[in-house]
Amino acid sequence: MGNKQNFTPEEWIQVVESVMLSGIAVSAADPSGLWGTLKEGFASSSALKAAKVDANSNELILAAVAEFETSQGRSDIQQALRERFAGAHPAECVERSLTGLKQVSTILDAKAPEDAAAFKAWLCTIGQKVAAASVEGSFLGFGGQRVSDAEKATLADIAKSLGTTA
Numbered sequence: 362m363g364n365k366q367n368f369t370p371e372e373w374i375q376v377v378e379s380v381m382l383s384g385i386a387v388s389a390a391d392p393s394g395l396w397g398t399l400k401e402g403f404a405s406s407s408a409l410k411a412a413k414v415d416a417n418s419n420e421l422i423l424a425a426v427a428e429f430e431t432s433q434g435r436s437d438i439q440q441a442l443r444e445r446f447a448g449a450h451p452a453e454c455v456e457r458s459l460t461g462l463k464q465v466s467t468i469l470d471a472k473a474p475e476d477a478a479a480f481k482a483w484l485c486t487i488g489q490k491v492a493a494a495s496v497e498g499s500f501l502g503f504g505g506q507r508v509s510d511a512e513k514a515t516l517a518d519i520a521k522s523l524g525t526t527a
Contacts, residue, residue, distance in 0.1 A: 363421035363473025363480075365428070372468050376421075376480075377428045378441045379465040380409065383484040383519055384491040385442075386458035389451040390515035404494035408487045421476040422483055455515060462522040470524075481523040488519045 365373050384405035412418045413426050428434035445457050462484065469477035492512040508516075520526055 362419065363469075363476035364424045367421075367472045368468065372472065373428075374437055374441050375461065375465050375468060377425050377434065378438055378445070379462055379484055380425055380429070380487065381405070381438065381442060382445075382458040382461045382465075383488040384408075385446075386455050386462070386519055387488045387491040387512050387515050389454035389458070391509040391511040392451055400494040401491045404490040405487060408483075408490050412483065417479075418483075419476045419479050421473055421480050425480075455518075459518055459522045462519060466523045478525070481525050484523060485516070485520055485525060488516050492516060 368376060384401065388401045409426050409429055412422050418426075429438070445461060446454055449457055465484075466477075466481060469480055473480070492508045492515075
């Protein structure tokens with residue numbers, strides 16, 4: 362079973378950062394304005410809370426969630442995200458997120474192969490929850506669609522980056 366001890370400190374930060382990268386990629390693919398961004402952020406944090414009580418969450422997922430519960434863990438993740446996205450525009454955020462997810466996929470396959478598939482599936486689920494959190498293209502709450510074409514394409518790119526199916 363995979364846990365924090367399977368990884369170097371740098372690899373572990375990348376693994377934990379990937380939890381945020383999945384949602385960031387989707388949010389940046391089709392920015393939703395202030396209210397939509399808040400909803401998408403809430404969807405991402407709700408996915409963390411849900412994983413904590415999900416009987417199907419493996420040890421690696423639970424270890425990643427636990428990292429978000431410590432002040433040092435949150436600080437490390439924030440620093441990693443600041444470095445990754447410094448000066449980036451939304452399209453660059455998508456690409457940088459996908460690059461990070463691809464790197465994490467390689468790390469997971471090498472260091473925690475028994476947990477890699479479940480962790481990657483969880484990352485894809487986070488992206489899907491973020492995509493469905495806000496209606497895109499609506500005006501005053503009318504019209505629009507739950508998941509935009511850009512978000513659908515990004516979800517497929519996330520799955521591809523992780524070496525899974527959408």
